[in-house]
Amino acid sequence: MPGAETSTLSRRDQAVLRAVAEGRCELGTGWAPLLLVDGLVCTDFAAGRRLVAAGLVHAPDPARPLGPARLTAAGRAALAG
Structure with a gap:
């Protein structure tokens, strides 16, 4: 899914990306990124892992138990496109 366009994302993933862009999300570290909205x-417990693996959201900082979720350039492009 790297470089995914909005049309290839589920509506749920699109909504999560919009929430990340609005600064409403945090990611926690662990065996899989924990997404808080x-x-x-x-x-959707897999949403954080799925969007990080797709390169749309930056991976959480392992030095911080919880931090703001941030879109990558590909994530911004997916929302724009």
Whole structure:
């Protein structure tokens, strides 16, 4: 999914990317990135891992237990396109 366009993303993934772009998400470290939206754990437990693996969201900083989620250039392009 690297370089994925919005049309190839599920509506859920598009919504999560918009929430990340709006600064509403945090990622926690662990065996899989834990995604929080508006302070609550995302019910799609695989969303954080999927978007990080696709190169759309930066991987969480392993030195921080919880930090802001940030779009990559590919994530910004996917939302724009």
